[in-house]
C-alpha cells in the first residue's frame with residue numbers, strides 16, 4: 018500500500034535563509050518527542066468530556082515542561098509564546114488549551130492594571146500556577162458593547178468590600194476560556210458603584226473555586242457553555258454572582274482607585290486600560306500568519322502529490338499544482354504568510370516602543386497604535402480565515418477530512434475574527450480615528466502609518482507596473498474613501514441626522530475605508546522589509562522575496578479594482594496589465610512553491626496532517642488514519658442486527 022512520492026522542486030529556494038528571517042529557535046524536540054504529549058486516540062473520536070480531560074492532562078504537562086526549561090535557564094518568554102501559539106501549541110492541543118487565558122489574559126491584566134502591591138500579591142502565585150486565572154468580560158447579553166455590561170460591583174465602606182452580583186441572566190459572564198472547570202480565579206470586568214454612583218466598568222480579581230477542593234465558592238454559579246464550531250477543549254465557561262463579597266484591594270487599581278471610605282479616584286487616562294487588549298491583538302496578527310503558513314504548507318505539498326485530470330489529452334495527469342487556477346488558490350496565500358509575518362514583527366516592535374513610552378507617562382502615540390492594532394488584527398485574521406478555507410477547498414475531498422487538519426485549523430483561525438474585538442467593530446474603531454485625523458490634517462503629518470493622508474488625495478499616480486505604484490494607488494484609494502465617507506457623514510448631519518445616526522448610516526463606507534488603510538500598511542511593511550533584506554540575502558533569495566512581494570501587491574490591487582477605477586487614474590487597460598502581471602508571477606513562483614512552504618520549517622508533528630507531511634506519503638497516511646476510526650475495530654457493527662437488518666428484511 019505504499020505510494021512513496023518525493024515532493025519535487027524543493028531546491029530553488031535558500032531554505033535556511035528564509036527560516037532565519039521568519040522564525041526563532043525553540044527546543045521543539047523536548048516537547049514533540051515526549052510520548053505523554055501525544056494522544057493515544059485521535060481527539061475527534063473522544064467525547065466532549067474526554068476531550069476536555071485529555072486537554073487538561075496535556076496542558077499541565079506542557080506548562081510543567083516550560084517551567085522546567087525556565088528553571089534550567091533555557092529560554093525566556095518566547096517559550097510561553099511558542100507553546101501558546103499556532104505552532105507547537107496547536108499541534109499538542111489541536112482543539113484548544115484550557116489554560117491559555119491564564120497566560121494570555123489573566124497574568125497580563127494583573128501586570129497591566131494592578132498596583133505594585135497587587136502585582137506582588139498575585140503575580141508570583143499566578144506564575145507559579147498556585148492559582149489559575151481567566152479573563153471574564155463578555156456576558157450573555159453583551160460582548161462588543163462593554164459599557165453595557167451588567168455585572169455589578171458595589172462598594173460597601175462598612176466592611177471595605179465589593180459585592181459582586183449578576184442582576185439578570187444576560188449579566189452572566191459567557192465565553193471566557195478555561196472558566197468552565199479549569200480556572201479558580203478570574204479577572205472579572207464589572208460596573209463599579211460607590212457612594213451611590215456608577216463609575217463604569219473596572220477589573221476585579223475574584224476567587225471562583227476553593228483552592229484545595231476546586232468546588233465553586235458560595236454565590237458562584239459556574240459551568241461550561243457547550244460545543245462550538247472549534248476550540249472544543251478550551252473550556253469556555255459561564256459565570257454568575259449572587260452577592261459575592263471580595264476585599265476592596267481586589268479591585269485592580271493601577272489606573273482608577275476606590276479609597277477605604279468609598280471615594281473614587283479617576284484614572285489619569287481612560288486609554289491606559291487599553292493595554293492588555295492591544296497586546297493580544299498584536300499577538301493575533303502573528304497567529305494569523307502562523308495558521309495561514311500551516312494551511313499553505315499542507316495544501317501546497319498536497320498539490321505537488323495529487324495528480325488529476327489532463328491538461329493535454331495525450332499526456333499523463335499533471336500535478337494539480339500545474340493548474341493555474343490551483344496556483345491562484347495557493348500562491349497568493351503563501352505571499353500573505355510573508356506579508357502578515359512582516360506586519361506582525363513590525364507591529365510587535367512598535368507596540369514595545371510605545372509601551373516603553375507609556376511607562377514614562379507619554380501617551381501621544383497610543384491612539385495610533387490602538388487604531389493600527391485594530392485594523393491589522395481585523396484584516397490579517399479575516400484574510401487568514403478566508404485563506405485557510407480556500408486552501409482546504411484546494412485539497413478537494415481530502416481537504417474535508419479531519420485528518421487533513423484543515424477543518425480544525427479553520428476552527429481556530431475563524432474564532433480569531435470574533436474574539437479580542439469582532440472584526441467589523443475593530444474596523445469601525447480604526448475608521449473613527451481615521452476620520453478624526455482626516456478632519457484635522459495637521460496632526461496627520463506626525464503619524465507614521467497615516468501621514469500619507471496629508472498628500473495622497475492630490476498626488477498624481479499614473480499607472481506603472483510596480484509595487485511602488487500599488488502602494489501609492491492604495492494610499493490614494495484609502496484617502497479617497499475616507500474623504501468620501503467623511504463627506505457623506507457630514508452631509509447626513511447637515512440634513513438633520515444626529516452624528517451617531519449619520520455614522521451608522523455611513524458605516525459600510527467607513528469599514529471599507531479602514532480596510533484599505535490596513536492593506537496599505539501591510540503592503541508598505543512588506544515592501545520596507547524586502548528592501549531591507551535585499552542587501553543581506555543571496556541574489557536568488559532576493560528575487561523570490563521580490564516575487565512574493567509583487568504577488569501580494571498585485572493581488573491586493575486586483576481585489577480593489579473597482580475602487581482603483583473610482584479613486585485613482587487607473588484605466589481598464591491597466592487592469593489587464595495587472596492581471597497579466599499576476600499570471601506571470603504565478604508561473605515564476607511555481608518552481609519554488611514547495612521550497613517556499615518548506616522554508617516555514619514546520620515539523621510534521623506540528624502540521625498534524627495526512628496531506629501535508631514532508632515525505633508526501635499522502636495516501637498511505639490517509640488510509641492509516643481511517644484505520645483509527647473506532648467503527649473499524651469490528652467488522653459488523655451492532656446497529657446492523659438492531660436496526661439495519663430488521664429494516665432490510667422487513668416484509669412490508
Ligand SMILES: Cc1cc2nc3c(=O)[nH]c(=O)nc-3n(C[C@H](O)[C@H](O)[C@H](O)COP(=O)(O)OP(=O)(O)OC[C@H]3O[C@@H](n4cnc5c(N)ncnc54)[C@H](O)[C@@H]3O)c2cc1C
Nearest residue numbers: 152153154155159160161192193194432436437438439441
Ligand atoms: C472562541 C471565543 C473565545 C472567547 N474568549 C473570551 C474570553 O476569554 N473572555 C471574554 O470575556 N470573552 C471571550 N469571547 C467573547 C468575545 O470577545 C466576543 O464574542 C466578541 O467580543 C464579540 O462580541 P459579541 O459576541 O457580543 O458579538 P456582537 O457584538 O453581538 O456581534 C454580533 C454582530 O453585531 C455587529 N456589531 C456589534 N456592535 C456593532 C457596532 N457598534 N457597529 C456595527 N456592528 C456591530 C458585529 O459586527 C457582528 O456582526 C470569546 C469568543 C469566542 C468566539
